[in-house]
Amino acid sequence: SNETGNLPYLSQEVNTFIGGSLVPRIIVDISQENLKDAQILAKVGYRYDMLLDKYHMGEQSVDFVYLADSLPSFTMPANLKQVYNYKTWFTIKDKTNIHPLFTLEEFVHAKHKDSSLNMVQIRNADLTSSLFESLQLDKTIVFIVETNHLHGMADQRQFFRNLQEIGIDNPVIVKRSYQKEDFSGPIGEFMNPEEPISKIQLYASTDLGALLIDGLGSGIWIDSPATALENLASLSFGILQATRSRISKTEYISCPSCGRTLFDLQETTQMIRSRTNHLKGLKIGIMGCIVNGPGEMADADYGYVGAGPDKVTLYRGQQVVKKNVSSSKALDELIKIIKDDGLWIEEIEE
Template identity: 50%
Template sequence: MSVSLDQLKAPELLYKSLAAKLVLGMPFKDLATVDSIILRELPPVDDADARLALKRLIDISMGVITPLSEQLTKPLPNAMALVNLKELSTGAYKLLPEGTRLVVSVRGDEAYEELEILKDIDATMLLHNIPFDEENIGRVHAARRLFEYLSENSLDFPVIHHIQFPNGTHRDDLVINAGTNAGALLVDGLGDGILLEAPDQDFDFLRNTSFNLLQGCRMRNTKTEYVSCPSCGRTLFDLQEISAQIREKTSHLPGVSIAIMGCIVNGPGEMADADFGYVGGAPGKIDLYVGKTVVKRGIAMEHATDALIQLIKDHGRWVDPPAEE
């Protein structure tokens, strides 16, 4: 996630936005916490509060990435320096304190000779990024070319898909663009993460979009996975209403997948590999499944959601929703 200096003025809000759990105001990381942040500008060296907020993030192993010039002028201990290939070729990064980790921004459409320098450095990760207004070559093609180069040269740096959206980008366009560019590569196993920057977009929206994309690409489950049928003339209940009810009560179970299917004719066969199934068995009646095995039949509709929750509990997959501090 991209973080601004303003957000550091309210550290607890920032920690919450990053989905770090708070214990007595201190952040703790879990599965749904952002891994790294990028700060285009570091707080001044004498801004003790802002720098302490960053230190606390680094202490929980969150990566803090900042441009090389910032890390050279206002060094933040254990922050990572963001460099491009030109800064690598000039050797400017060698002025950094020894042991500073490097994050290298790469376009993917550079001449192979320019990429050669990657063989001589120990980068922590690469950010693949082509500015929107310079997309002479498709982002996906450039990325594939980069992955090919890395593979041919046995360079196994983690690669993060970094997309910077211009102000005014519609939310739907942002989601579709991220999905068709980064998502198309991630489902092919090309890439390790995503960094969406859009200064005029809500922070939570960007974080949720990023995690949704990772979950959709089967890379990181931060919430319950749902499978449901599209519904048809055979559907035995209001699929949207029941799905919303089930989601409301079970959306905090990362790693659990629940199928909600309208009928038993095709439902059980189309539940993919869901852990639990909620399937219309007869009008007003629900059958519950564990995997592909039916375990409860003919439950009255009004009790079926609670029965599903009990089933999840019986199989040791339930945790209580996190309490607000």
């Protein structure tokens, strides 16, 4: 049972970067990438400009990269935090923006710790262990909660409940690991190359999203060796966006299309996206007809709804703003409404 109900896990803030009222943070593992090439960081939102010798950040730049025991041969961006296994972290001389990842046992026995941020791997079952009882809690600790439980989401949910009962408020980053064998089909079956992407989207969204919507978790870490790094970063931001815990892009809400749909939904969505996808945080509903459209796009800021052959009705929230606009002019009219509301920003071209 969900004893926590809808009560969030209220954590303290660590190092002014994790926990408290801050948005959930994202960790990705780059230890298997080519760490001699700064361009690999473009996959996690940091584009390296060779001419200017600097990095450009985007709206979907991750917060932490995990390097395990591998050291990069290039200079990392100043605002990207790095995480190393404890023993490797200990050997690094300049520890600016560099933090350790401990096993629970390592942290309990370690003589040297980071002065600001220490990540400690833990499972729900560890909370009743003598090792955990000997843990010296301090404000630098961020727990990385993992699970090997069959019902992993419920196991991790119980972890938060247990921490609340003990009275611990350290931030928790939820980590889920998906092995390559989780994405292999039966022998001889032709697999769509997209299937590993759609599967990890389904698994991770269910496992992590169910916690985040209840206010549980100060960050996420999706570990999936079968998934390309850029897809993992995008998926992480997508989950946070869908749970409304961290907004990083424009949101499009569209109907599944049916016999009543009055325009090519995919083509129209792409057309609208091409002009508006830089409007971070805005929700635009794109609905094929007037019958179900307004209901399905209930939380959209603006709506583009088919009203008849070659006719579109434009909404602000649930209110009709313009009726029966010609399809050829509808997008321009929608943009004008957004501009009139003071919510338009010009796209910055790099």
